[in-house]
Structure formats: structure tokens, C-alpha cells
Amino acid sequence: MTGLRDPAHTPHMPKFLIEVPHDPGAQPCARAMKVLLETGTHWLTNADFGCLDGVHKAWLTIDVESHVEAQMLLPPAFRRDATIVRLCKFDDLITKHEGS
Ligand SMILES: [Zn+2]
DSSP, X not given: OOOOOOGGGOTTOOEEEEEEEOOSSHHHHHXXXXXXXHHOHHHHHHOEEOGGGTOOEEEEEEEOSSHHHHHHTSXXXXXXXXXXXXXXXXXXXXXXXXXX
């Protein structure tokens, strides 16, 4: 047992959707984006915002091991309101149901 985990050898790394709402309006939007973008490159390069369509939320999908890890990627100010959803593929669901 090496204790090291090679990401290349974990083909079924769970994927999580993180949804982070913020208040509507130019200032809350700007503030939310600033906080998120300062938080890390995940947000900078991968987050999608619904603001232009009046949906004041940001979405990001990320491959991590657990809800806890996904939550760690969030700025503390947004952790309370964020929704974190583990995503799966159609195939995963079929396999899961057949296996039980
Ligand atoms: Zn907004």
C-alpha cells in the first residue's frame, strides 16, 4: 500500500455541480464575481454565470472525491448558500440499479 492515489487510475472520480446564488443587481453581481474569481482558477476558467438572463447564480462542475472537498473550493462567504450535487452518467445509474 503506497498511500498515493494516481488521478489517472481513478476513472470514476465523482463529478460535482456547485451552484452558488447571489443577490440580483449590479453591485452584488460584481461583488460575487470578484470573490469567486479571487478564490481560485477553477472559478476563473470554468464557472458559468446566469446573470445576463436574470438568473443570479454561478455554476461550476469539478472532479473531486467528496462533497466536503467540493465545499472546500467555495469561498467561506458562499458555503452556506451553495448547492452541491453529485453528478452521474446514465450508464452509472443503470449499473447501480442492476447491481442491487
Ligand atoms: Zn448576478
